[in-house]
Amino acid sequence: MAANLLRIATHEAENQLALSLRQAFLLLESNLRPPFPLTIPTSEEYQVLNCAILYGILTQPHHAKTHIKHLHAVVSDGYAFFVNLLVQVTNELLEKLVDSARNQLLWVTGEMVDVSAVGFDALLVSLLRQVVGGDFTDGNLWLCFEVATLFLSKWDSLLEEEPMVLTSGLYAFLRLLADHCRVSSRNSKLEALVRLEIEFCLKMLREQFHLCLKVGRDVIRLLQDLHHMPEFQAVWRDLVLNPTVFGTSGFLGIAQFYSTRTSSRYFLLRIPPMMETHLRFLLTQVKLGGQKRHQAWFASKYLFSPDRETLICDIVRFICCTHHPTKEIIQSDIIPRWAVIGWLLKFCRKNYVEANAKLALFYNWLFFDERADKLMDIEPAVLLMVCSVPKYVEITNSLLEFLFLLVDNYDMEHKEMITRGVLSSFNCLISKGVIHTFDVLTSSGVIFPLLRERLATFLLGMKAGIAKELRPIGVSNQCLPALKFPNSSCIGTPTPSPKKQQMGVQESQIGSNSIDSVAHPRTLIEDLGSLVQNLVEAIKKSDEAGLSILQKILDLYVSIENLPASGPNSVRSLSAKISKDLEHKLFTPVQCFLDERYSGTEVESVTSIIIRKFVFSQKERTQEMLSCWSMDGFPVGPCLLSYASRLAYEANKLDNLGKSIVSDSLPKLKDSQVPLLKFHVKDCHNPLNSNQKCFETFDSLSELDRELVAKLIDDVFIAYKCFLSHLKTTFHNREGETTLSKLLLSDLISCSKWKGMRLKYLCQSLFSHLPDLSVGEEGIIRLLMSCLDDGDILDVKFDIGLRRYSLFGENTEAILSLIKTSLKWESLEQHKFWGLLGVELAVSGVRLEKLILNFFCSAEINDPSLCSTAVGGLLSICNSRAPTPELVGAVILLPNHVFQAFAAAVLSTWAHLNASLLFDSLAEFSEKHGSQNGESIFSNPTGVMVNHSAILWLLNYFDARGVNLSYVLGGS
Template sequence: MARMTLYKLDELDEPKVYENEMHEAYISYDNLLKRGNTEVDVQNALLDKRSDDKKYKETMYGILFAILTGKDSTPHFNRMCVCVRDQFGVIVDRLRALMEAADFHRLRQPIVIKMLQLIEKLIEMDAKEIDKLVEIALRQAAGSNTTQANIEYCDTLLGMLERNRIKYLYKRGKMLRLSLYTYLRLIRDHLDESFDDLRRREINFCIRLMRDQFHHCKLIGRDLVRLLIDVASITEFRDFWRDLLYNPQILDERFDGLKTLVRMPTQSVYLTNRISPHLERLLTAIFKQDSYSGYRRRWQWLRDKYFSRPGSQYLAVDIIRYIVCVIHPTNEMLRSNLVKRYQIIAELISITSDEIIRPSALLALFYDWLFWKAQDNIMNIEPAILLIMETFESRNWQYCQMLIEFLRYEAYGFCKPLSEDIKKSVDAAMETVLTQRRSRFDRFGKLATNKLGNAFLRIGLVGKVHKKLCAASTSNTPSKAASNISSNTLNTPSSALPAVPPPSTFSSTPITNSATPVPTNNSTPTPASTLPSTPAPGSTLNSATGSTTGLVTGVGFHLAKMVVSPATPSSPVPMDVDGDPPKSYTNSTSVTKSSKIVKKVNNGTSLSSSIVPPAEKTSKDASLWIYGKNLEQFRDATSLSVQKSILPIILDTFEKHMVEDAPKKISGYIVPAIRESMTKSDLFTAVMDKLWSLDSESSKSKMLELLRLIGDVDNGHALVSFQVLLSCLRKAQEESKDAFFDAPNLKVYKDLINYQLEMSNGYEDLKFVKKQRVHEDFISLHKSNIMLFQRATFTIMEYLREYCMGEVTFVLLLVSKITPILSYELQIKLARNQCVIFGDKYDEILVFALDWDPIEQYVLFQILNAEVGGRVDRVEKMLTTSSILRALDRSENPEPLIGLLDILRTVPPTSLIISSIMYLMSNASDRLQKQCSLEFVITAFQQWYRNSPETMRAVLTNYMRELSEGMKNNNTKESTKEHAGNLLDVIISWYNDSKAEITENFLKNDEFYSSIKRITQLLGKQLLTDWLTIRTPETNTEAEDGK
């Protein structure tokens, strides 16, 4: 009999490692079955192997192989359930390894389907880390792939999710969101008539998830809107769009509408969900290439594999969003010769030749511009501006204009109700680019006098940008286009730009093929890409077509080496900004970044050409005579030891003598060597030692200026500021023997941050830029020396409070790997009001914390309890202003629920607090979750009752009175009735648990009894028989008279 295999292998292919191991284990398991043993004997033999780890794994692998390759998997799975000891952890790990492997696509199709069937059984058994396995399964549902194998995979996976929708997805918010994001994206791939049944099921699945659990779904963020735009013309989604735009409270009582949704950035886990593990590995390999040949070879291989099939172009949209929001290179990678993000994005845009998909690709690139906030990550908008800069500098005017025009039309017409907010966001994004003093953005501020600067001015998006661009101009007279702009309104002369129609994106209404005219002067453009309002009857997704003539032609160029093909004789030759024909670029004439910045000299030291003008390198300034030959000796020294001996002498002279503009004059001699040895800290340590020895403010200012000049080399300000922070903390640590030391010298670090940024031109939002710089230093400190970070926690919170309080970055670093002693000291200081962590920003931290590790969530709520515990006003504010209660679930987030109970125990009950926790029952998606929420509320009631029975009775009575008064109105909201019914369920369940206590302290109280009786009558229900017998006839009569 031929050997059963997992993979489709050719004759020359070697068997896979996983398959060999599992097959050998299967042979042992199969021999046990063939011995004629009874089922009891087989199970006993399997149980004997449980105690030995190696034999246990072999047994589980053998059974797994039998399940995947056999005809009937039921008896094998039953045996697996008998001998399992680790909650199927071994099985889940092996299935994850098979599904994440690079050769997953070579698994035989029946094996893949059986893997999904086994995953469904593991969901029913609540296997260990089953969520991670389901997440991998969702990633393997490939987008833009309509092969029979992938369609069968998507269909089987959808069936599994449909059957486990209530008992699995509704209890795990993250998995619900991942499932929705996956199939909302796949719908547009299955528009062909041959996929009607699958598409219908996908639509119903997504609509049901959003209708039933929108309070979970909205946490996806703004990319949920982007996917909904793609399917807006489908009838079922058309109705959903109406509710989303005009009646959002139907979806979620606390949902404010589209504006709130688009302001929420999408977390990377959802964008990564549409990139298969194999594709992710390919992209990672491409971004690690530092040679043109290696990059082109891998890119061509990726393109042939993923974009050779019909209908595969839309995958480029998913990859662009992944690159923009997930792949964030470090500063070292940006300064290197590795492949840049905008280069790959340019390749992907050139692939999308379809006139419908091209605008979607551009929207994926510019999407975060439309909703930019100061606290967002600048890396999300960096690729777009770099792509614009490089296309302009390579004189590809048509491509550059396409990008600018697209941003212009989306800013004005992406969503009419939000147009003003979107224009402000684009303004803020442009301001951020202009104010970031980074080498890759420096060129952008110097383009005022050329066509790119004028093109941006003619967009009219940024009111202050034209002033900055003109300020960078060498001419004293601004251009005509620049002088025409005086506000954030569009002012585009009809002759200023070529008549190019706007790019079209998916619209709810059919778009004609006629080009949209360019608006005349003082008019607002009418973009084709708008959010759906009221879709036209009968319109379909395929009706969203539009002309992009002039936008999609001639863009198949490569940015890897900035090679610009010469213009053909039939096309007009583009002119340089000065009127000269463009220069030709070839590989042989390309100049690397390192050769532009650093010039090597014969003695082995490197000097930065950006520090000292060439004239100063050959002739020494006369005012530097007091340094003697020390500067030249330091600069020309060939060993680090010589430089270390000379540098203190130079710094002493520098500090004692008042030479005008001394830091700048000596920087050309000493700064390059100090900057080059920053990672070793030898020379930089000498600079910091000198700084610590200074007393006068004037001398410290001179040293700060010198530190700023060190940071100017290769944009090293972040490295310098981190080294200064490290030096401050280490010096304070040396001077203190306490576990948590004080570091008042952090004032030097703050002064340096202020000095670096304020001395740099162009920063508008200094507060945000400073916060971003400090947080980067915090992260570097946490990675490099976590013990120092923890010992310095309190002094950092004291002297850098504005960068710590209410900041999710700092809080995550704080709770990550926290030590018991730090946790104890922190809670003591919070309880005594000696420090503050949350402030008023509860929601900004707690919502992000739901995706943290369980131990980090537990520690976070301990810290929160220490800060707000015992303070009624803070607890009420936290419960009423935070949306955290909407997302809590016992099965998915037990730690926050435990922490919330601890917090509630510290304060007396109030009507507002009771009303807030009752939302847990209102948000329950099924009977089990509602029962769990009911138990939570009863536990909170019992805690309050044990502390003060009288207070609990009075507050509960008052709350019931308020509910009953509200229910007397005929226009009572359903939520009020629901709250009243839930409260009655709580009291009944509480009575069944503690009849004596409830009877004596509550039901025998006239006011309480009257309130609960009134609510019961208004709900159309009857009081419990036990409650009626508790009251004597006289008491009942008096209660009725009082009513």
């Protein structure tokens, strides 16, 4: 009787390929054992025999070596037919293969590599394509581990027979590594896999660099996502500073990568065959206007979880560089590629995912050479920008902004090459008739003025046939480093176009006020001094006049290239003069800032104007002035933090953030509901609007996309973080080492003391927008526990339960350290702490069993009076969890010295709520830790220390029911 090959549900029809293999096996089963027939099979018989042998290998692991010897004896085509069968099984059946068959498939693949079978490279590629990005299920991680192991163990054979398949492994594992590293801290199963992937990729980059060059420019794109890893930082340094270390003759730098187009076959590596089928159906059969249900089905199948979102950049790369439609499809009403990509961009929920998707869309633009690159690679991006005007103009603005951000900041060392590539892209798109004119972009009133001007200036370079040195749009180089320190996450959160717009219009504003923006620096400095002198008189006339002068001072201040380091016009002197003139109006504690009674009168205050200038300009100069005021004792940091938190509060209040893609615009807003948010957005779009007239010309926030508002708010928090970084450097130079989290805590404490300040809203914004500085930070969490009342704690529980943010993170060691620290807190603080921790552990990936064992085995547990609240918290958490084998095992193995009834109490609760699951888990735990003769650890101790209260409860429980414990647990 043939064993099962697949896991098939009762309602599913049998797969035809599996059926043919099974029938061949049943037909020839008697001939598959020694002695083998000596007759030479015909071509048809040979194929049937190959099918039978393959089925035997996959379903009979104990006879696999016999079957493979049989195959070696009869092979007459270099294993070509057999390998082709393996490719079909991999592509069509791998997901449904029973576990033993999956193991056998990997084993026989290794055998085919050993004998250099014809087409074994295609088989390896098929296996690589089956490893799904963003999928952290056990089966997918196992497959990835086995394939990586196979590539490393067969390194020499692959290098000798099919070295190009190693480049496929490099592309696949570089891409997978970025996903795996992002979540490895919360998934211990990934640690070994990540080490294996790093080993293979570094082996390729260090030992076979000449092969890596053949992959082309996308190697650099993939390495960007790994810049934070020490192993790849060393590779980056050598690529930029010491290219000769790679030992490849003729390699002089990464420009050689940039100049080589990556073959389309590499992009297929990250698209599983079934997904490719569905994508090609969408792009060749579905008509524009009827695609919504097909897209919804595709998203539910392949993008259903947040981790799967990282696949979007791979899909965009596939659509741009691999799927090139025929002329007939282009001229038909089939949904175009650009429309599908636009939908995918709208599907991005995380900043770094959106940034990687946009980079995938524009990457070939940066290095485009008509002689070597393909027009179809760059076509979707320009059509998406052009066709999104005017209905989806936010997409056009976002893409143009990102493109110029790449030109200015992607690689400062090769900026001229990138500029030339983008100019060549525009030129080729026009000359080949993809679009006939750029007027829709350069003349449309709905596109941001600064972007229109920038594009028009840029296109002049194309017409002149030169790549001019273009003026940067005004993005902070601190947040966007050159390629020497690659940072794709920074590219993922570019300074929004309204900021760039403000900087350009501010310069024109200075000109309109009779201040020549190209005057001699000395003249500008004198004008600045004059304006500062006039500030006091203007303030005496009216607040409006004083604010107008202050606005002009700030505009001129950020436009001057070099201010003297000392003297009356130095940064220090100017900041001191302004603070003296403004007296109590500068960075005053906010009254009722986060209270419902807040009237909105402070949106045009001195503090708000300075903050907006800092946020929109992001110049080093404004950093220095803010630091001067902070050193003078002004609460700059707390005001920045409260401003950012108020914006986030107002946006969340109207449910502007975190919505699904149901509506592209914000709901209609009332001025009284969101005064600061509305003024901030208006000021961003109308940088001259220090007067009421400009304020009134902006109709409603409903004209803006919610994603743009979200980015504006993110940028305020980024600006605040930049301020903290600058302040940290100052503290380090003057007072020794400090951290950004400590500075944040100091600001948070100051804000919490202000009248009417709601710490709950600060908490929401901090953990949502600055998780790297706040999550798991003892001081911040202790402050919340001491200040939040029961109502606020309940609201925070709701937020955590809805996974809007995390307080504690998923680092088990960090949480354990926090628990130990909390033992010294006040009793009420501990109860609040455990209430919040319990909610978060219920929705996080933290391994509770590891937390429990480490806590009960620690030295701090020796004092029952000190630990009672913590143990009670753990008891409640355990009682709310299902009894898994790992968790049950942890409870069974708890030490006996303190809180002896804990284990029995937990087991009793589990028995009452889910007895069958409890005892299944007990049996599995007993089997895992049992003795070699199969006896249970409860009846025959194996050196494992079992909790006394647990074993006593189990004995009493089963004695009361007349059942033998060893029998239930699988013992003899």
